[in-house]
Amino acid sequence: MANVDNALALIVDSAVGRTIKVERVRIAESTGRILGEDIVARVNLPSVDRSVVDGYAVRVGDTENASAEFPVSLKLVGESVLGRECTVAMKSRETVALATGSIMPKGADAVVPIEDSISVSDDVIGVKLATRTGQNVVRKGADVSPGKLVLSKGRRLRPEDVGVLKVLGIKRVRVRVLSVGIMSTGNELTDSIKKSKGKIVDINRLVLGSMVAELGSFPVDLGIVPDREEVLMRALRAAVRTCDMVIVTGGSSVGKRDLVPKCINKLGKPGMLVHGVAMRPSMPTGFGIVDHTPIMSLPGVPVSAVFAFRVFGRSLIAKLLDSAEIVDPVLEARLAKKIRGVPGYRTLVRVIARKTETGLIAEPLKTQSSSIFMSIVAANGYVTLQENEAEVETGETVKVTLIGELQ
Amino acid sequence: MANVDNALALIVDSAVGRTIKVERVRIAESTGRILGEDIVARVNLPSVDRSVVDGYAVRVGDTENASAEFPVSLKLVGESVLGRECTVAMKSRETVALATGSIMPKGADAVVPIEDSISVSDDVIGVKLATRTGQNVVRKGADVSPGKLVLSKGRRLRPEDVGVLKVLGIKRVRVRVLSVGIMSTGNELTDSIKKSKGKIVDINRLVLGSMVAELGSFPVDLGIVPDREEVLMRALRAAVRTCDMVIVTGGSSVGKRDLVPKCINKLGKPGMLVHGVAMRPSMPTGFGIVDHTPIMSLPGVPVSAVFAFRVFGRSLIAKLLDSAEIVDPVLEARLAKKIRGVPGYRTLVRVIARKTETGLIAEPLKTQSSSIFMSIVAANGYVTLQENEAEVETGETVKVTLIGELQ
Numbered sequence: 001m002a003n004v005d006n007a008l009a010l011i012v013d014s015a016v017g018r019t020i021k022v023e024r025v026r027i028a029e030s031t032g033r034i035l036g037e038d039i040v041a042r043v044n045l046p047s048v049d050r051s052v053v054d055g056y057a058v059r060v061g062d063t064e065n066a067s068a069e070f071p072v073s074l075k076l077v078g079e080s081v082l083g084r085e086c087t088v089a090m091k092s093r094e095t096v097a098l099a100t101g102s103i104m105p106k107g108a109d110a111v112v113p114i115e116d117s118i119s120v121s122d123d124v125i126g127v128k129l130a131t132r133t134g135q136n137v138v139r140k141g142a143d144v145s146p147g148k149l150v151l152s153k154g155r156r157l158r159p160e161d162v163g164v165l166k167v168l169g170i171k172r173v174r175v176r177v178l179s180v181g182i183m184s185t186g187n188e189l190t191d192s193i194k195k196s197k198g199k200i201v202d203i204n205r206l207v208l209g210s211m212v213a214e215l216g217s218f219p220v221d222l223g224i225v226p227d228r229e230e231v232l233m234r235a236l237r238a239a240v241r242t243c244d245m246v247i248v249t250g251g252s253s254v255g256k257r258d259l260v261p262k263c264i265n266k267l268g269k270p271g272m273l274v275h276g277v278a279m280r281p282s283m284p285t286g287f288g289i290v291d292h293t294p295i296m297s298l299p300g301v302p303v304s305a306v307f308a309f310r311v312f313g314r315s316l317i318a319k320l321l322d323s324a325e326i327v328d329p330v331l332e333a334r335l336a337k338k339i340r341g342v343p344g345y346r347t348l349v350r351v352i353a354r355k356t357e358t359g360l361i362a363e364p365l366k367t368q369s370s371s372i373f374m375s376i377v378a379a380n381g382y383v384t385l386q387e388n389e390a391e392v393e394t395g396e397t398v399k400v401t402l403i404g405e406l407q
Numbered sequence: 408m409a410n411v412d413n414a415l416a417l418i419v420d421s422a423v424g425r426t427i428k429v430e431r432v433r434i435a436e437s438t439g440r441i442l443g444e445d446i447v448a449r450v451n452l453p454s455v456d457r458s459v460v461d462g463y464a465v466r467v468g469d470t471e472n473a474s475a476e477f478p479v480s481l482k483l484v485g486e487s488v489l490g491r492e493c494t495v496a497m498k499s500r501e502t503v504a505l506a507t508g509s510i511m512p513k514g515a516d517a518v519v520p521i522e523d524s525i526s527v528s529d530d531v532i533g534v535k536l537a538t539r540t541g542q543n544v545v546r547k548g549a550d551v552s553p554g555k556l557v558l559s560k561g562r563r564l565r566p567e568d569v570g571v572l573k574v575l576g577i578k579r580v581r582v583r584v585l586s587v588g589i590m591s592t593g594n595e596l597t598d599s600i601k602k603s604k605g606k607i608v609d610i611n612r613l614v615l616g617s618m619v620a621e622l623g624s625f626p627v628d629l630g631i632v633p634d635r636e637e638v639l640m641r642a643l644r645a646a647v648r649t650c651d652m653v654i655v656t657g658g659s660s661v662g663k664r665d666l667v668p669k670c671i672n673k674l675g676k677p678g679m680l681v682h683g684v685a686m687r688p689s690m691p692t693g694f695g696i697v698d699h700t701p702i703m704s705l706p707g708v709p710v711s712a713v714f715a716f717r718v719f720g721r722s723l724i725a726k727l728l729d730s731a732e733i734v735d736p737v738l739e740a741r742l743a744k745k746i747r748g749v750p751g752y753r754t755l756v757r758v759i760a761r762k763t764e765t766g767l768i769a770e771p772l773k774t775q776s777s778s779i780f781m782s783i784v785a786a787n788g789y790v791t792l793q794e795n796e797a798e799v800e801t802g803e804t805v806k807v808t809l810i811g812e813l814q
Contacts, residue, residue: 027613028617407731
């Protein structure tokens with residue numbers, strides 16, 4: 001049985017070097033997707049020198065002796081209208097009115113804010129401030145200039161990034177399309193609650209598919225596969241051929257004939273690399289590689305499948321996408337009740353973190369049983385106990401990884 | 408000028424009591440949406456008693472004296488096949504083979520795991536463990552029973568939640584549809600970089616729209632409106648009538664004739680409630696209410712608009728949706744360089760948080776100017792300086808609110 005960190009390193013390593021397809025999407029649809037190309041600017045932003053305040057364009061030399069007590073008088077020779085090209089030019093002792101964003105007139109090298117000026121007459125402005133070159137001006141190219149690497153391959157696009165793509169004049173971008181095949185195995189599974197009451201409704205494909213989609217990747221629903229070796233072999237073979245990564249749930253516990261690991265080993269080299277991890281829940285988590293395609297063999301029990309995906313699957317997907325991992329919020333909270341770890345295992349204790357007047361409290365859920373799915377729905381976080389942590393006492397401060405809404 | 412906390416309280420308060428429309432969506436499309444109904448279970452989960460291990464069903468009384476040294480022999484009378492109804496019943500001194508998830512046979516009240524048994528002969532099993540009632544059994548209704556409130560109105564649906572909806576037999580759920588009208592004002596604005604070079608490409612609608620969508624709400628693009636009172640009045644009137652909330656950027660700085668606040672005040676009561684907040688960036692943030700519809704008047708400068716939305720807009724949307732706020736990850740980091748606050752203002756300092764061998768380092772961006780949009784693209788976080796914090800020295804530990812990927 002593998003230690004969690006060793007298993008994780010092995011799993012993440014398997015992603016190196018795989019080439020992921022890209023597609024071109026409209027920038028408005030690219031938020032949350034992983035950029036598949038470097039974005040290099042070809043233009044200057046701003047494209048011209050602009051004022052960053054409402055005020056008056058000046059020559060620095062003219063304002064040298066200006067002060068509130070002794071304003072310098074400048075002749076108002078025009079206005080640089082916001083949104084239009086600037087046709088006025090100015091000479092020494094002259095000034096041009098500007099709004100925030102107006103293009104700088106020729107001959108000017110700074111802007112005096114309106115609050116540091118007085119209107120002496122219709123065409124004379126008194127400037128109360130000495131200026132320095134470039135003051136209150138955003139220079140052509142100060143934000144972005146041609147050749148600048150604006151966004152790098154592998155970046156998870158944020159709303160702000162989409163904004164910069166728009167000002168660069170980019171309408172579509174290449175983003176990565178990571179296909180994650182998701183299959184459930186088990187004769188007992190069904191998708192319909194109306195089927196015979198002996199059956200169990202499969203949650204895993206829907207939940208894991210939704211988690212995969214949240215990461216900007218594409219779940220491919222490979223359905224429910226019965227516990228028959230030849231059928232499972234066929235399904236896995238097709239999955240490995242068509243997907244960048246495969247998740248199989250069920251059929252991996254020792255009691256259940258170990259069918260999934262057996263098939264993965266038969267399918268190709270190197271086969272199974274991890275068979276069980278020292279983690280609670282999710283101990284029967286396995287991992288293999290066939291023809292360079294990583295395959296996660298997750299427990300059939302939904303709580304265990306979800307935690308195994310959280311701990312191992314998200315990191316693998318980030319690595320395959322060559323992107324940074326999602327950082328879950330981690331909050332400090334006081335334990336409302338003693339929690340216990342399983343010696344030698346990394347233990348994830350489901351808790352409800354609640355705001356109280358005396359700070360955040362973490363209440364461990366009464367049932368930590370992996371057969372109670374509601375425990376993962378009711379919990380909004382979990383506390384991680386390391387392999388050598390036997391217990392943490394009531395009242396102690398713990399770190400809660402937030403997986404749901406704070407209450 | 409309002410203090411940040413006072414402005415926020417006022418803004419959030421405005422949301423109370425507004426009724427938000429709902430729509431019914433397929434559960435597979437409901438992740439990230441806000442639940443618009445309480446989900447109450449009508450069924451038991453599990454629907455029958457099931458084993459949680461591979462093993463043998465027993466009567467507790469029969470195993471009373473069982474131990475590893477002296478196993479109790481029980482007659483194997485059948486198997487409860489996983490995925491089928493259980494037709495076998497058992498009497499005292501009998502046992503039935505089970506897999507994880509198998510239905511408990513009639514007459515049994517606990518399960519002995521396979522590893523605590525030995526096969527004595529084809530039809531005799533030796534049990535090495537005394538059991539207690541219900542051991543290794545998940546009872547009918549233990550996870551969910553009829554009448555239980557499973558998910559509450561206002562919940563932001565997670566992948567796990569969608570799983571529970573599926574097992575409850577729910578195919579579609581009511582989710583809230585919050586429409587957020589987004590309008591940019593300014594004669595200088597354009598959507599095309601090919602227009603005259605005097606124009607400025609509008610970023611705000613795209614970026615804010617994308618941020619609104621990330622929150623599970625619906626951005627309504629109200630376009631670019633020129634700086635003309637009658638046109639803006641008409642646009643705002645229509646927006647207030649059709650949207651749950653309106654965001655207008657631009658036209659709010661004092662220099663720009665204060666057009667947006669003026670129009671909001673003319674449009675209806677109570678009109679503008681906040682006109683400027685003591686925050687850097689984003690000082691020219693305003694807020695009003697017309698006919699019970701909240702209107703945010705945000706600065707036209709994109710960096711300021713984005714920060715104002717982060718600080719005020721997200722909270723308002725959460726309140727309108729009657730849902731919990733999104734919690735951004737907050738990480739501790741050592742400052743790579745001294746930062747300064749503006750006295751009397753809440754100052755948000757853009758930083759790049761980087762992992763190093765000695766822990767997380769926060770590098771303040773050289774330019775904190777709001778006219779440099781790349782500062783918000785390059786930053787992956789910000790440090791908040793309170794109104795009374797003049798500066799924080801190099802090497803001190805600060806809290807970084809993460810807004811992008813950790814590097």
